[in-house]
Amino acid sequence: MGAAHILTVMVGVRDSRFDSVSAGAPALEARQLRKQFGGRDVVNGVSLHVNSGEVVGLVGPNGAGKTTTIRMMLGILAPDEGEARALGGPLTAETQERIGYLPEERGLYEGLKLTVVLSYLGQLKGLSRRESAIRAEEMLNAVGMLEHAHKKVRELSRGMTQLVQFGATLLHRPDILVLDEPFSGLDPVNSRRMKELVLQEKQRGAAIIFSTHQMTDVEELSDRVLMIDGGEVALEGVPSELRRRYRGDTIRVESPDELPKSISGVGDIERSAEAVTMRLLEGATAEQVLKELLDAGVRIERFEVALPTLEEIFIREVLGRE
Amino acid sequence: MNKALIVARHELTTMLSRTGFLVMTALVPIAMLLLVGGIGAYVFFTSGEDDAPESRTVGYVDTADIITGYEQLGITTFRPYANETVARSAVAAGDVDAAYVILPTYLQTGTVREITQSGGGLGLQTGGSRSAFRDFLRANLVADLGDDNRAGRVIAPAFFVTVEIDAGGQTAEDSFDPATLIFFMAMAFAIIFSILTITGYLLQGLNEEKENRVMEILLSTVSPDQLMLGKLLGLGVAGMIQIGVWMGSAVGLLFGASIFVDDIPVLGLPSLPLILVAFAYFLLGYAFFAALMAALGAVTTSQRESQQLTVIVILPAVAPFWFSFSIIDDAGGLLPQIMTYIPFTAPTMSLARLALDAMGPLEIAASLIALTFSVFVAVKLAQRLFRSYLLVYGHRPPLVQLLKTAVTGRL
Numbered sequence: 001m002g003a004a005h006i007l008t009v010m011v012g013v014r015d016s017r018f019d020s021v022s023a024g025a026p027a028l029e030a031r032q033l034r035k036q037f038g039g040r041d042v043v044n045g046v047s048l049h050v051n052s053g054e055v056v057g058l059v060g061p062n063g064a065g066k067t068t069t070i071r072m073m074l075g076i077l078a079p080d081e082g083e084a085r086a087l088g089g090p091l092t093a094e095t096q097e098r099i100g101y102l103p104e105e106r107g108l109y110e111g112l113k114l115t116v117v118l119s120y121l122g123q124l125k126g127l128s129r130r131e132s133a134i135r136a137e138e139m140l141n142a143v144g145m146l147e148h149a150h151k152k153v154r155e156l157s158r159g160m161t162q163l164v165q166f167g168a169t170l171l172h173r174p175d176i177l178v179l180d181e182p183f184s185g186l187d188p189v190n191s192r193r194m195k196e197l198v199l200q201e202k203q204r205g206a207a208i209i210f211s212t213h214q215m216t217d218v219e220e221l222s223d224r225v226l227m228i229d230g231g232e233v234a235l236e237g238v239p240s241e242l243r244r245r246y247r248g249d250t251i252r253v254e255s256p257d258e259l260p261k262s263i264s265g266v267g268d269i270e271r272s273a274e275a276v277t278m279r280l281l282e283g284a285t286a287e288q289v290l291k292e293l294l295d296a297g298v299r300i301e302r303f304e305v306a307l308p309t310l311e312e313i314f315i316r317e318v319l320g321r322e
Numbered sequence: 323m324n325k326a327l328i329v330a331r332h333e334l335t336t337m338l339s340r341t342g343f344l345v346m347t348a349l350v351p352i353a354m355l356l357l358v359g360g361i362g363a364y365v366f367f368t369s370g371e372d373d374a375p376e377s378r379t380v381g382y383v384d385t386a387d388i389i390t391g392y393e394q395l396g397i398t399t400f401r402p403y404a405n406e407t408v409a410r411s412a413v414a415a416g417d418v419d420a421a422y423v424i425l426p427t428y429l430q431t432g433t434v435r436e437i438t439q440s441g442g443g444l445g446l447q448t449g450g451s452r453s454a455f456r457d458f459l460r461a462n463l464v465a466d467l468g469d470d471n472r473a474g475r476v477i478a479p480a481f482f483v484t485v486e487i488d489a490g491g492q493t494a495e496d497s498f499d500p501a502t503l504i505f506f507m508a509m510a511f512a513i514i515f516s517i518l519t520i521t522g523y524l525l526q527g528l529n530e531e532k533e534n535r536v537m538e539i540l541l542s543t544v545s546p547d548q549l550m551l552g553k554l555l556g557l558g559v560a561g562m563i564q565i566g567v568w569m570g571s572a573v574g575l576l577f578g579a580s581i582f583v584d585d586i587p588v589l590g591l592p593s594l595p596l597i598l599v600a601f602a603y604f605l606l607g608y609a610f611f612a613a614l615m616a617a618l619g620a621v622t623t624s625q626r627e628s629q630q631l632t633v634i635v636i637l638p639a640v641a642p643f644w645f646s647f648s649i650i651d652d653a654g655g656l657l658p659q660i661m662t663y664i665p666f667t668a669p670t671m672s673l674a675r676l677a678l679d680a681m682g683p684l685e686i687a688a689s690l691i692a693l694t695f696s697v698f699v700a701v702k703l704a705q706r707l708f709r710s711y712l713l714v715y716g717h718r719p720p721l722v723q724l725l726k727t728a729v730t731g732r733l
Contacts, residue, residue, distance in 0.1 A: 076538065076542055
């Protein structure tokens with residue numbers, strides 16, 4: 001049975017439970033979370049929310065406070081100030097059961113069989129032993145690991161273990177998915193498989209937030225992106241809007257002619273076989289540059305104001321804050 | 323189901339499938355079987371014809387008025403005495419190998435007081451006399467069968483209560499029931515061994531969960547308190563199963579052996595209240611050491627590191643065994659009394675002193691109360707460290723910070 005077919009069977013239609021996540025309330029919400037370690041602010045007033053059926057990408061440099069924020073939102077760490085809410089109310093033992101969490105530093109019981117591990121984790125998430133056993137098989141099937149069901153965890157490769165862990169996260173059909181660096185360490189095939197599962201969960205109606213360093217993952221999966229730096233929210237928005245917001249200072253020109261070595265209002269110029277990419281200085285406009293090139297007799301085959309990638313925006317923001 | 327119970331069930335089933343635990347649980351009964359078998363074989367092979375006495379004289383005092391005849395059975399001559407004092411003198415003078423006082427309640431209880439010279443040990447030396455006296459009793463009882471008690475006594479003629487006397491015919495000092503001593507000392511050793519084994523597994527499990535990074539997944543669903551409670555419950559039940567198997571097989575083995583060998587010291591088994599007290603020490607001792615191990619597991623970052631630190635816990639726990647000879651010599655002394663109230667040594671020391679009949683009810687109660695208080699403090703302390711350091715990987719926090727967390731409950 002192909003993975004895609006299994007996923008379709010597994011996911012089915014949108015789960016009706018999500019319609020009852022109280023009207024308009026986010027599925028997962030952080031309100032002014034603050035946490036200090038050793039007198040140092042690690043998270044400083046972070047607020048964010050994730051709606052049902054939405055995928056939010058959480059980005060930020062190492063040590064920015066992403067994992068601490070996630071742990072507070074899950075109730076693993078108690079915030080010094082602020083509040084984490086889930087499914088329209090305060091975080092409780094019941095709402096915690098409705099969350100699927102894949103931590104960044106992850107592992108499973110090495111000496112136990114996959115079915116035993118999954119069954120245990122499923123029961124901790126409120127499933128009965130029988131439900132848990134059935135769901136364990138389904139999830140192993142979904143991540144292509146059913147044939148290894150009776151193997152011990154230590155017999156699996158790292159990538160295989162990661163797939164099983166992801167299966168464990170989805171075992172109880174959570175309303176909220178929190179994934180900390182979910183695709184790190186995966187080969188392209190398994191990474192693709194996991195991304196498909198994430199999108200299927202989104203389609204089912206789950207609210208999903210995932211942290212990553214890979215901007216391509218964010219662009220591929222996220223409805224919104226949120227950047228944390230220095231324990232604060234540095235940037236938030238829809239990826240396409242962010243790119244448009246940051247557009248305007250990068251110009252890409254294709255021409256059969258040699259471009260002048262110096263163009264007024266232009267800083268860095270990168271030349272390649274296909275095109276020349278130039279960065280505008282502050283105050284300069286694309287129209288001025290185009291006019292100057294045309295006045296200089298340069299034949300223009302293509303002139304575009306390029307949209308920056310999220311990675312470029314990310315780097316610019318981080319460097320700008322430093 | 324309560325999440326602590328789910329954790330407990332997981333811990334229990336995982337423990338019961340551990341090869342090390344199963345081997346350890348099975349090894350003790352096997353060792354006991356080999357020991358008893360070895361002793362039996364020794365007795366069998368060393369009690370040949372050449373060693374058998376040609377004749378034996380055994381005295382008796384019949385206060386139950388049941389002996390009607392049979393002054394000679396086989397090689398044994400049975401000599402009546404008017405009272406116990408005279409019988410004691412006869413034993414002291416060496417006129418008889420041993421004397422037996424058939425108590426007035428004998429028909430109801432089967433109790434016979436055995437008077438032997440000091441140094442009789444476990445009764446192996448007087449085994450022939452006992453065996454002969456049983457035959458003597460049976461013969462007399464059967465001769466006058468008339469009621470159920472007599473019939474009962476035919477089946478189980480005597481339960482000996484030994485009184486050792488010195489050369490002057492007085493009850494020897496330091497007289498104690500060796501069976502009770504052995505049972506309690508074995509129980510003390512088994513309990514502390516089981517506690518340390520089980521809490522060692524608790525520590526190992528915590529280290530594994532930290533090293534494998536399962537801890538964070540667990541804590542996203544289970545509170546640290548539920549996790550700790552579940553682990554303590556599950557592993558505690560495993561410990562009780564282990565102790566139950568050991569004690570059950572010990573009792574079963576002794577009773578089984580007593581069917582075939584007259585001289586197995588099975589008749590001095592402790593009473594139910596004493597067994598319950600021992601059980602209370604086991605539970606409290608387990609809770610105390612488990613809480614300490616849980617705290618150690620939370621603050622350490624690897625199995626190697628935690629194993630090094632467990633010495634701090636294990637050494638005081640086995641301290642009573644270092645002083646076992648002086649404790650047997652003076653179980654009511656100052657050192658044993660102090661150790662009865664120190665939580666690290668209380669379970670073992672108290673059981674040893676119970677074995678030596680050196681603890682009164684008040685002292686038992688005070689010791690149990692002190693241990694309960696220690697358990698409360700240890701659990702509170704463990705909870706604080708457990709909540710704060712379960713997700714600390716890679717480096718152990720400095721001692722000052724640990725103490726601060728233990729006191730304030732904050733990182």
